[in-house]
Every structure is written in C-alpha cells, then in structure tokens.
C-alpha cells in the first residue's frame with residue numbers, strides 16, 4: 001500500500017487551508033468564514049450488530065452535515081476500517097463545495113462506519129446497514145439530509161438502508177436516500193454516473209486542449225465501481241487504458257487493457273494481480289499484462305493519471321515521481337494541497353474532484369427528483385440531464401480558470417464558494433441551527 005503520511009486531522013486542516021485563497025479572492029464577509037469554520041452538525045453513534053456466532057459487536061459510526069445553506073445535506077456513506085470523525089468531516093466539507101460547484105440545491109454531508117465489510121457475512125452486513133440507519137434516523141430525511149453510496153456501500157446496502165428507514169417512518173420514503181436498486185426507486189444510470197461524469201469532464205478538457213482520445217493513454221489507481229465505468233466508457237471513446245490498480249496490486253499493458261474482462265473477475269473477488277499470477281480458475285492475463293507495484297503506477301509516463309481510490313494518495317513524498325501530463329481526480333481529495341502546488345509549478349493540470357466526480361451526486365439529485373415527483377425517466381433522459389449539467393458547469397469552471405489565471409481547482413472552488421457565500425449572507429445574521 002502506498003504510504004499515507006497524514007492523519008485525518010491533517011486532512012481536514014489541509015482541506016480547509018485551500019479556502020484561504022478563495023476567501024481572499026472573493027473578499028467574503030467574516031460571517032462566511034465563521035460559518036464555514038466547523039460543521040453544522042456532527043453525530044457519533046454506536047452501531048450494535050449481532051454477529052452470526054451470537055456475539056454482540058458494537059461498531060462506531062458518524063454522520064456529519066457540514067453546511068446546509070443551499071439545501072438539505074447530501075453525501076455518501078463509507079464503510080471502511082480507517083474511517084473516523086475527521087475523515088467524515090472532511091468528506092462532508094468537500095460535498096458542500098462540490099454540490100455548489102455544479103449548482104445543486106444541496107449542502108454537504110457524509111457518513112461512515114469504522115468496519116471492514118469484507119470480514120462480515122452478508123447477513124452481518126445487512127444487520128450493520130440497518131443498525132446504522134436506525135442510529136442516524138433522527139437527523140436524516142428527504143428535506144434534511146439525504147445519504148447515498150460511497151466506498152463499500154453498493155445498491156444492495158443502500159436498498160437495506162432504504163427499507164429500514166421506511167420501517168422507522170412507517171411510510172414509503174424513497175427520497176431519503178439515493179443510489180437505491182432500481183426496483184426500490186433507484187435511478188437508471190446512477191451506478192455508472194460517477195465514471196460517466198468524470199469521463200465527460202476529461203473529454204471537455206481534451207477538446208479544449210485539442211487532444212484526441214485516440215492519442216491519450218491512461219493509468220487508473222483504484223479499479224472499483226467508479227473507475228470501472230470510467231474505464232469502460234473511456235475505452236469506447238478511444239482512450240487507451242494501460243494500467244490499473246486495486247488495494248492489493250497493479251497491472252500494466254502498454255498496448256491497452258480490457259476493463260470489461262477484468263471487471264468480470266473483480267466482481268468474483270479476484271484481485272488484479274491474481275489475474276497475472278494466475279491458475280485455471282480465472283481469466284488469465286499472464287500473456288497480456290505484467291504485474292507492477294502500486295506506487296509504480298502513480299509514476300507511469302502516461303497522458304492522464306486517474307486517481308479513483310482514496311484521499312491523500314499524491315503527497316509531498318511522491319509528487320516528484322509523477323510523470324503523467326495531467327491528473328483526473330475521481331476519488332475525493334487524492335492530491336494534497338502541497339502536492340497540488342508542486343504540480344502547478346510543473347504545469348501539470350489537475351481536473352479536481354469537486355468537478356470531476358460530481359456525476360454521482362448529480363444523478364443522485366435526479367433520483368431524488370424522480371422519487372419526489374413519482375415521474376420515472378428512461379436511462380437516455382437521465383444521461384442527457386447529467387451531460388447537460390456537467391457541460392454547463394465545467395465550461396464555466398474552465399472559462400473562469402482562464403479569465404482569472406488560476407488552477408482548475410481554484411476556479412471550481414471560486415464558483416462553488418461564491419454560491420455558498422451568497423446563500424449565507426442572504427440568510428441573515430441571526431439564525432440558529434437548521
């Protein structure tokens with residue numbers, strides 16, 4: 001595993017330090033700084049789960065609503081052994097920025113449970129998912145805080161959570177959570193949306209740079225749900241995916257890998273390197289790909305390095321090794337602010353998380369609208385609405401970056417923070433908690 005030199009407190013400090021430049025450029029009122037200095041609500045809960053062997057285990061979980069000026073809090077739920085309050089807080093802060101960047105009527109929220117879901121049976125995972133929703137039920141709701149998937153929470157998990165909330169509310173309340181299975185009110189296109197949106201941002205950027213997909217090679221860190229759909233669609237558009245990594249290792253083929261074949265094995269819990277060091281039980285890629293180190297993937301000489309795993313992956317200690325000509329952030333916060341500055345010095349553009357990974361939350365918003373109106377759309381309609389919103393907001397960010405002579409990240413933050421700051425000032429001076 002690559003080293004991650006920061007604690008989650010450093011992660012929050014690093015994330016909020018980026019606001020200083022934005023506040024200065026926008027000359028925001030002190031009220032705005034003060035309001036955004038800490039989350040609006042942080043809830044820690046214990047999540048008791050009866051294990052299959054009869055033992056009771058109590059996990060720790062959180063739900064944080066960072067800011068709800070522009071609407072109810074919105075953001076996913078992460079199941080991961082390393083999640084803690086500061087990580088969830090930072091992720092909820094980024095949600096507030098990203099929803100504002102793409103003009104959604106939402107604030108930012110995030111949730112997490114400190115657990116390794118791979119060590120649970122299916123029934124234990126279901127009990128954990130339901131217990132978590134029971135624990136946070138008082139602070140969520142379709143007009144209050146709307147959770148969604150994140151790392152290790154797929155539509156099945158979200159379906160259990162939705163069902164549990166309905167039992168608590170004694171009413172069908174699909175708009176309380178998004179990313180549901182389609183059969184339970186989920187939107188067509190949600191599963192692919194994060195990857196689809198990220199590819200669209202890359203395509204818009206490539207067009208502006210007058211680069212053709214056929215000429216561009218891509219390496220991807222974190223071959224999970226978001227990355228798979230990105231890779232599949234990018235290959236269809238003509239890009240060459242030369243390398244992939246997961247939490248166990250990485251593989252490389254300079255001529256190009258086939259994301260579909262590889263994903264089929266990944267969904268059977270086969271990790272990437274097992275496809276190269278293989279036996280007869282898997283589709284063997286030994287003749288087509290070589291195993292490489294995960295850190296080596298980050299240092300490959302490719303056109304675009306896609307970061308789709310977790311935060312804090314490119315930092316002070318490894319940024320000088322990066323040889324890609326551009327970086328696309330599908331993960332939240334994969335590049336630290338110091339690494340960002342070093343990349344800017346070398347003119348390596350970063351297509352930032354708060355724009356590049358908004359496809360997921362945009363389609364979550366479309367799901368929420370469908371749940372509230374009862375009018376369900378076909379997949380082409382969902383994809384078209386996603387395309388139109390990303391195009392409009394990404395064009396604005398790219399134009400602002402040119403006008404102001406700033407990085408894409410700074411331009412995106414300016415766009416989002418202008419909207420949040422205007423909302424904070426419009427609310428007046430004397431409001432208590434929402």
Ligand SMILES: NC(=O)C1=CN([C@@H]2O[C@H](COP(=O)(O)OP(=O)(O)OC[C@H]3O[C@@H](n4cnc5c(N)ncnc54)[C@H](O)[C@@H]3O)[C@@H](O)[C@H]2O)C=CC1
Nearest residue numbers: 151152194222223224225226246247309330331332357360
């Ligand atoms: N699911 C969604 O709708 C959205 C997800 N994101 C972000 O995208 C990222 C990925 O999310 P998902 O694809 O949903 O999660 P996922 O759990 O499906 O995929 C994560 C992948 O990263 C790999 N990974 C973990 N640590 C790694 C490491 N050190 N090196 C290489 N690979 C590593 C895992 O093995 C897994 O394949 C996360 O940062 C998430 O917050 C952002 C916006 C929306």
Ligand SMILES: O=C(O)CCC(=O)C(=O)O
Nearest residue numbers: 075076148150360361364
């Ligand atoms: O779909 C959503 O509401 C949020 C997804 C998410 O957690 C994210 O964008 O990081």
